[in-house]
Amino acid sequence: MTTVTTSHADGEHTPIPRGKARRAIRGYASGKDDYLARLSKIEGQVRGLQRMVEDDRWCPDIVTQVSSVTRALQEVSVGLLNDHIHSCVVDAVRRSATDADAALDEVASTIRQVVRL
Amino acid sequence: MTTVTTSHADGEHTPIPRGKARRAIRGYASGKDDYLARLSKIEGQVRGLQRMVEDDRWCPDIVTQVSSVTRALQEVSVGLLNDHIHSCVVDAVRRSATDADAALDEVASTIRQVVRL
Amino acid sequence: MTTVTTSHADGEHTPIPRGKARRAIRGYASGKDDYLARLSKIEGQVRGLQRMVEDDRWCPDIVTQVSSVTRALQEVSVGLLNDHIHSCVVDAVRRSATDADAALDEVASTIRQVVRL
Amino acid sequence: MTTVTTSHADGEHTPIPRGKARRAIRGYASGKDDYLARLSKIEGQVRGLQRMVEDDRWCPDIVTQVSSVTRALQEVSVGLLNDHIHSCVVDAVRRSATDADAALDEVASTIRQVVRL
Numbered sequence: 242m243t244t245v246t247t248s249h250a251d252g253e254h255t256p257i258p259r260g261k262a263r264r265a266i267r268g269y270a271s272g273k274d275d276y277l278a279r280l281s282k283i284e285g286q287v288r289g290l291q292r293m294v295e296d297d298r299w300c301p302d303i304v305t306q307v308s309s310v311t312r313a314l315q316e317v318s319v320g321l322l323n324d325h326i327h328s329c330v331v332d333a334v335r336r337s338a339t340d341a342d343a344a345l346d347e348v349a350s351t352i353r354q355v356v357r358l
Numbered sequence: 359m360t361t362v363t364t365s366h367a368d369g370e371h372t373p374i375p376r377g378k379a380r381r382a383i384r385g386y387a388s389g390k391d392d393y394l395a396r397l398s399k400i401e402g403q404v405r406g407l408q409r410m411v412e413d414d415r416w417c418p419d420i421v422t423q424v425s426s427v428t429r430a431l432q433e434v435s436v437g438l439l440n441d442h443i444h445s446c447v448v449d450a451v452r453r454s455a456t457d458a459d460a461a462l463d464e465v466a467s468t469i470r471q472v473v474r475l
Numbered sequence: 476m477t478t479v480t481t482s483h484a485d486g487e488h489t490p491i492p493r494g495k496a497r498r499a500i501r502g503y504a505s506g507k508d509d510y511l512a513r514l515s516k517i518e519g520q521v522r523g524l525q526r527m528v529e530d531d532r533w534c535p536d537i538v539t540q541v542s543s544v545t546r547a548l549q550e551v552s553v554g555l556l557n558d559h560i561h562s563c564v565v566d567a568v569r570r571s572a573t574d575a576d577a578a579l580d581e582v583a584s585t586i587r588q589v590v591r592l
Numbered sequence: 593m594t595t596v597t598t599s600h601a602d603g604e605h606t607p608i609p610r611g612k613a614r615r616a617i618r619g620y621a622s623g624k625d626d627y628l629a630r631l632s633k634i635e636g637q638v639r640g641l642q643r644m645v646e647d648d649r650w651c652p653d654i655v656t657q658v659s660s661v662t663r664a665l666q667e668v669s670v671g672l673l674n675d676h677i678h679s680c681v682v683d684a685v686r687r688s689a690t691d692a693d694a695a696l697d698e699v700a701s702t703i704r705q706v707v708r709l
Binding site: 312316319327331334335341345349352353356358 | 550
């Protein structure tokens with residue numbers, strides 16, 4: 242029961258102050274290091290794109306590389322979305338119908354953003 | 359005539375060594391600073407995503423931000439593709455039918471990558 | 476309780492024979508007529524595309540029209556996906572952790588298809 | 593020369609009356625039957641989607657099928673776009689710089705629609 246309440250508090254939509262971050266259990270928290278590693282690699286790829294432009298590399302080669310970065314970012318998006326459904330949405334469903342509805346509406350609008358509709 | 363030959367040389371698919379970069383006239387060369395500024399902003403956004411994960415921010419908020427970075431990258435892709443058609447492809451068409459065919463085949467496969475087919 | 480059991484039976488992945496269709500309560504069942512109307516409109520748009528090609532219409536105009544049909548189809552996809560999460564996934568979460576996991580894995584792979592990863 | 597002039601007339605953006613269609617040489621004209629066959633197959637797939645909804649088929653299965661139709665439509669889009677660049681844009685480049693600019697602007701906005709930016 243305590244867990245449920247805690248998980249409810251975590252579900253609040255407001256940003257968590259840095260100092261409190263340790264206590265938050267987000268959907269992706271278990272895979273946090275993995276997401277950080279992937280984003281750090283993506284950051285390096287974006288720097289690589291700058292070097293390609295700097296060096297006047299052939300446009301189609303740069304476009305190919307941009308597509309690869311875009312895909313890596315979308316993998317992050319879909320991963321986060323699924324982690325979110327797996328934890329926060331499931332928690333909301335177990336709490337109450339009202340919480341479930343709110344959580345599912347948010348998921349619906351997030352899916353639309355990922356698909357870009 | 360000299361220009362045509364030079365422009366042909368530029369069209370070669372090999373990377374141009376840094377030292378020679380000044381001589382290369384790529385399709386995007388005129389807008390190079392603009393592309394560098396946009397990629398530098400995107401790099402900052404990717405660092406921002408890492409901070410969001412670090413701070414255990416709410417998944418849908420991170421996903422929203424990832425979508426915004428993805429869109430910015432696709433704007434870069436489409437910009438580069440159009441610049442490429444505007445300069446390199448037009449040059450190829452003016453040179454010869456053979457060069458035009460090669461250039462258009464490359465554009466076709468680049469468009470497929472951007473659309474992800 | 477009876478409902479839960481029925482809904483479990485519906486959740487089976489095998490196609491339902493036409494004669495039994497009336498009994499099935501899918502996630503989208505309540506909005507079935509809406510989906511049928513949208514798909515029927517899309518079918519008409521695809522026939523319109525054939526007429527455009529038949530009449531040798533200007534390529535960019537046809538491409539614009541194709542994009543509009545593609546978007547309408549993706550709206551259907553995202554609608555079905557959300558209805559599915561709203562009903563079948565929520566039911567599975569309420570049934571058991573095992574059912575929830577299976578349902579969420581299926582949602583994850585469906586989202587990947589919609590986003591085309 | 594005559595060809596160039598004819599091709600210019602064809603390039604006009606107004607729809608061609610059915611009776612005159614035989615005279616039009618669009619970029620895709622040579623592959624017209626292929627596009628008609630693909631669109632006819634897509635029309636059949638959309639009818640298949642309606643049957644799936646009618647029969648209360650499992651949502652993720654319908655979504656999978658919608659993705660396949662969407663991809664087939666995007667293949668048509670990209671095919672038409674490339675045919676258009678191959679013929680109408682190349683013709684415009686050969687005619688004049690002004691015609692080339694107009695054609696390339698149109699291609700740029702068409703690519704944006706396909707990529708959905």
